[in-house]
Amino acid sequence: MKTMIEPYRSRVVEPIHMTTREQREEFIRDAHYNPFLLKAEQVIIDFVTDSGTSALSTRQWSGMLGADESFTGSRSFYRFREAAQSLLGHRHIIPCHQGRAAEHLIAHAVIKPGDVIFSNTHFATTRENFEEAGAVARDLPIPEALDPASPHPFKGNIDLNRLEGSIREAGPEHVRFVVITVTDNSHGGQPVSLANLRAAQEICRRHGIPLLLDAARFAENAYLIKLREEEARRMTAREVAQAMFHLTDGVFMSLKKDGLGNTGGLISINSDEWAEKIRIRLLVSEGVTTAGGLAGRDLESLAVAFDEALDENYLAYRIASTCALGEQLAAGGVPVLRPFGAHAIYVDGRAFCPHLPDEQLPAWSLSVALYVHGGVRSWETGNVMMGRRDKAGGRWTWPALDLLRLAIPRRVYSSNHLSYAAETLIDLFERRHEVRGLRFIYRPPVLAQFVATFEPV
Ligand SMILES: Cc1ncc(COP(=O)(O)O)c(C=O)c1O
Structure with missing residues (x-):
């Protein structure tokens, strides 16, 4: 096999401090x-x-140099929104400063005490934010996710039988939403398949429950689907990512992972009612709706990254x-x-x-x-x-x-x-x-x- 090379070269280097x-x-x-x-x-x-540790590309830096730092309505926001929307496809794109800010906004805008939220696995900050708002956050990973030796290609999948049973047990009216974390960071960075997402969406749709993605590692999940799932073999990574997002009612994500940002997060959502509530919270805790606490240069670098990540x-x-x-x-x-x-x-x-x-x-x-x-x-x-x-x-x-x-x-x-x-x-x-x-x-x-x-x- 030929030597695998990094598909980029270094223009700026940072010394490593050697220690004894x-x-x-x-x-x-x-x-x-x-x-x-x-x-x-x-x-x-x-x-x-x-998280937040990616090296930025020459395209990201050049976008940053041309950023618009206007307080509101900046050109950089509209560039960011267009790049995000063409990939994610939801009606509302709301920027914020990182993933846990997105979780916090959703928690405070839409969760009520006593709500139940099911997930393949909630990431640690997601769980804290949802539980702090009074919800019960329950994980439903497939059994293979808990077996370090299992070769299952999609150990990030949610357990569909348990999801159906748990919704019935809790009562669909108490389930505020279902969130699937792609990839499942807490159980080994394992991907979720398109088939699993589709089946989860079908269960949620039948019970009238919104399906959300915690999509911090959407590009890696999409590429692992392309490598491991027959129906996606001929699709591009971007098409797979779009197919994933298309199955959802909304997405929240840290843009510090696959988003290739040193900071940043977003909420992408269809519901006008939720979007309005989230934007009000955003104004209280993050910043204006066309920045969400990010600088114009952050938004520029993130806009480029939606393309580079895939x-x-x-x-x-x-x-x-x-x-x-x-x-x-x-x-x-x-x-x-x-x-x-x-x-x-x-x-x-x-x-x-x-x-x-x-x-x-x-x-x-x-x-x-x-x-x-x-x-x-x-x-x-x-x-x-x-x-x-x-x-x-x-x-x-x-x-x-x-x-x-x-x-x-x-x-x-x-x-x-x-x-x-x-x-x-x-x-x-x-x-x-x-x-x-x-x-x-x-x-x-x-x-x-x-x-x-x-x-x-
Ligand atoms: C799956 C997942 N969701 C949410 C977060 C929180 O994102 P942030 O660190 O940007 O607040 C992380 C961070 O590691 C994560 O891995």
């Missing part, structure tokens, strides 16, 4: 064993997130390079979640560290050890992020999967960077018994991963 193991031991101690609290300059390869050379490289990282890790014995998605490789923390009980936070402890070992920062989507303690402060309920996530920023790292990260993790796997468990010192009631502090057991 001794320095990293000190840095992580000062960060209370929470990699999120490290300074970025203390990291060699930063796989903490693929470039098939870029998507083919993105998915192949992520897959190559996964294969390298698997060949070194590292227990990785399969099949590989697009934005990240996930490692099974419990299988990597069988000597650590759930209380000692295997995937989190592994992410700390990986940083110390080679300066690679990763993140956990597992016990720290999703573990829940009962009200009396006693028993823990741990999530089905305790994963370490290596999220790959778009257009930033070369294949050599990825290979270095893989070698570091494989080396650590060979001495895995040295990974020391951690326990909480401080754990806030919600979104613990951002601020919690830890100590070695």
Whole structure:
């Protein structure tokens, strides 16, 4: 096979600060064993997130230089709206500053206490926003999503039987909407198929319930559909994305992932009534309706990105390079979640560290050890992020999967960077018994991963 090359070249470079193991031991101690609290300059390869970390293209920069920074009605907004609408197809396009702002706006504009919302899996901030507004947010992933070894090509699918049953049980009048997250970030970045979306839409339509997408990774989901689903083989990635959006009543999304933005979010919706309520909230909390808190230059860069995100050379490289990282890790014995998605490789923390009980936070402890070992920062989507303690402060309920996530920023790292990260993790796997468990010192009631502090057991 020919060497796979990045379908772009670098014009501007940013130095990486190299560090020693001794320095990293000190840095992580000062960060209370929470990699999120490290300074970025203390990291060699930063796989903490693929969000807001994309390298911008020459086309994006040139659009930004010509941006219109008028307070309202700027040319840049109309360019953004046109690019978004031609892809998403809904009547109203409402910009906001990032994905969780979109969730917050929807939560406060349309959710009422006692509402029920079903999803394949709510992302952490989505769940918090909806529950804060008084809703019950329930996940209905297919059983294969919880099996790290299952080869199911669409582990992001929502469980259709459970969706039907759960709607009947809750009573359709109490279900405010159904939201499908593409791809399913919390269960390994797994895609949702067109067939699953279509069937979910049919169930929702029958019960008169709106279907929304959390479409932060719409382009990667579309390309994985093209690769894995027969009916989409001859479609372009853009056509697949349009087919996905066409099945929905609305979309909310962070534009910091596939949107290739350093900031940005949007809501795209058909309902005039919801749009009006959301715009009123927007004016209170984000900004004017033709900016949503974004600068004209952000809107320009995002307008270009709707096109670039669906470039098939870029998507083919993105998915192949992520897959190559996964294969390298698997060949070194590292227990990785399969099949590989697009934005990240996930490692099974419990299988990597069988000597650590759930209380000692295997995937989190592994992410700390990986940083110390080679300066690679990763993140956990597992016990720290999703573990829940009962009200009396006693028993823990741990999530089905305790994963370490290596999220790959778009257009930033070369294949050599990825290979270095893989070698570091494989080396650590060979001495895995040295990974020391951690326990909480401080754990806030919600979104613990951002601020919690830890100590070695
Ligand atoms: C699926 C999903 N939805 C929503 C969000 C929140 O987006 P943002 O970070 O832009 O607030 C994220 C962020 O990682 C995400 O992965």
